Amino acid sequence: MTLPDELISRLDFKSAVRIELKAANKLLPRRRDRQALRPSADAIANNIRNRLTKGIGATRADVLFVDKNRRGTRPISELSLIDRATFRAIVELIRAALPETLASRVTHKEFREAPLSAPSSHYVSTTDVTSFYEFIDHEILAQELEAQSGEIGAALKAGNALAGAEASMSSRFQTTNNNSIQTSRKATVQSWFKQFHEIEGLRLIEVTQVEKAAVDQDALLSTTDTSLLARSDELSRGELVEFRVRLSADPVYRLGTMVTEFSGMADDYPEMFEAGGALASLRGAQPIGKVLDRLLVGLIPIRAVAVDYSVVTIENTKCIAHNDLIHHLDLDREPLQIVGVTEQLGYWKDLRRVLFSEAEVTLLGRISRAEIQTDWTPVKLADLFQETVPGLVAQINEAGRSGTSVPQSTPDSNGSRLGAALGQYADAILAHKSRELTDAERDELSLTMTALQDRSGSVSDQHGAFAAIRSRVAELTGVTVGARRELAIREQARVSSGLPLFPALATSTSSAPSGKRATVDDENLIDVEIIAIYW
Known part of the structure; x- marks a missing residue:
């Protein structure tokens, strides 16, 4: 991150450094090294100003977990002295422009006793907002500070960046979540999710073990545990379901990713793709890649295969059955797929390790469309164009299947x-x-x-x-x-x-498929709103 020269010239680094060298955090040990640096405060301030003038940005913060009065731990971001002083200098610049009521603060004792000053007050109920700071919307905060102070947006943007609200993306597969934000949120969400997951009776289907396999169809039909056998009509909208799955991005997302990455490489190294007309094929595929990038911005559709369950038809009714329950029965089994849409910001760092490795994880979701479905639109925004471009949804779905699954020849x-x-x-x-x-x-x-x-x-x-x-x-x-x-x-x-729809994008050679036609009608899908993915 680079600060504008006009902003740097207005920052009081000497005062900020002196304050930081004297500052102490009651949750952390006193920094003896900073006590020793106090005589060199002015030299440090000049060094910080020179670094920022040369465009040298902030460094990564360390996240420490400290004891919270015997009530668990609290994640604290420990910035370097250079970054803390820069951040304080920006904060002090904004503070000077804020109204006095916002820039000042009363003591904690006065804050606690203030409700008792009201004539009708007899009791005070003390509450706390759980994990308030790590879930602050920094964009709204920045807008409010700018409106109250009249300071330039660059100062607020710099403050957000140092606080961890902004991060640059070095890869389209990396999220903008940095260590400080994600570690804090992860610790909080894990604690909440553990309590939620331990509540019994919430899930229609949950990960379980089969004690005894069904010996015949009558024994199978007598099963009342929906985690072992569930009819399609029992899958009502809003029900919670939990499956062990092999996680993968939907072919549409894989296609968009592949087209974008190959097109970028072709632009940089065209000689690699000139042979066999590959460059021309990529040029033809680029429009679809651009459409998918626009429609899928910030979203990642998921298509996961259930590990423990299959779809079987019993008395003309489709059912989800645990594989261990029907192990001895002669039933036609079809794979069960769990589909849904996730947000890119919900992932920790590099997506390639999660979405393109067929990792086995547990997925918890809320059923979005009742019963077992045979079709699904991974690009939700495409439905808006159904009236004006009737075939767009089908084209996108078929492009995803054909573009990534049919091999080159x-x-x-x-x-x-x-x-x-x-x-x-x-x-x-x-x-x-x-x-x-x-x-x-x-x-x-x-x-x-x-x-x-x-x-x-x-x-x-x-x-x-x-x-x-x-x-x-x-x-x-x-x-x-x-x-x-x-x-x-x-x-x-x-x-x-x-x-193949895109011959240049396939990766191997094989003969044309034979036998049963691969159509979307062959699929058995549970469409869910994904709540959590864990292992």
């Missing part, structure tokens, strides 16, 4: 996959209107598909190929479909044929 195989996708696309459009092609029409359409097979290298090329087939089908048969139906047909054809 050679241009020839991508061409054959595009050909297969175009064939399925045309057949699905015709089937929607129950129209069959004559032999002559099919030959005409096959020639068009063959000519378009080399257009698989970028998003725009693929989009143009599908548009050409759609137009050709309309010319030959007069069959057309609406925008939403067309998008669903196109993405189904893409997924079924294994055609």
Whole structure:
């Protein structure tokens, strides 16, 4: 952080240093080193002024846990002498401009006895605000101080930065929470959460152990513990659920991250991406990356796979069953996924260690949408555009799945996959209107598909190929479909044929997927408001 020269010239560093060298904290031992530095106060002040003039910023504070009168511990940020003196100089500058009623303070004894001065007062109830200081909104505080003092915003911004309210981001994966703020909040929240977690009967589903597996379906249906077996209709909005999960960011967030990072590297080192048309593919993917960055700002959608539970269908009803309970039963099991949106500021430091490592954690959440769901929109803001851009939500969801899960292959195989996708696309459009092609029409359409097979290298090329087939089908048969139906047909054809949306972003080679089609209908999701992630 750099202070403006005009502000530095107005700060009284000599007075601030003298005060700090004499100051004492009753919760910490007396600093003998600062007593020894008192004769050098003026030299220290000149050194601080020179450092700030040269643009040398603040250093990291040390967080110490001190005893709080035998009632636990309190986190204290211990700033260096240079930073404490700078902070005090800024505070004193603002104090001089504040009204006297705000800048002065009475003794603690007067403060405690003040309520008794009222004629009708007979008793005083003493209370305290838990963890008040670490949860102060520094932006509101800065605005109020600026309004009361009339001081320039730079002084307030500098004070916030030294107090830990601001931090620079060295990586898009790092949060702006610094050690002081997060350590204080973490200690407080952990204490509250422990008390909350110990309350029995709050959670519909909680992490548990199975004492005895069900021997048959009748025994399974007789289970009354919802932590072992819960019907879909028992998952009501607002219920608390707790699962052990393999944590991962939603593919949409991974796609946005990948596009942004690869695009940045391509801009810095274009020669690395020139081979095989990768640079052109990245250029085609950049618009989606920018849209996702704008819609997801500050938010991280989570898609976690439950470790201990599966979804089974019993008497035409979907149920969540503990794996150990149905271990001996011949039931078709499907994976259960927990989805929700988290805030980036809620994470401690680097996100890569949490979101991209498939870490096994425990997740507590409140059910947002009742019952087991088959679809979910990770980008919540995209729903606002549903009326004006009907296919935006589906495009974003499909881009997330296709862009990160379909592996790269050679241009020839991508061409054959595009050909297969175009064939399925045309057949699905015709089937929607129950129209069959004559032999002559099919030959005409096959020639068009063959000519378009080399257009698989970028998003725009693929989009143009599908548009050409759609137009050709309309010319030959007069069959057309609406925008939403067309998008669903196109993405189904893409997924079924294994055609990657962004060929340059895939990381390995493999053959086209076969067997059951991978559609969003195959998923079993519990949509929750995430309360806590812990282990």
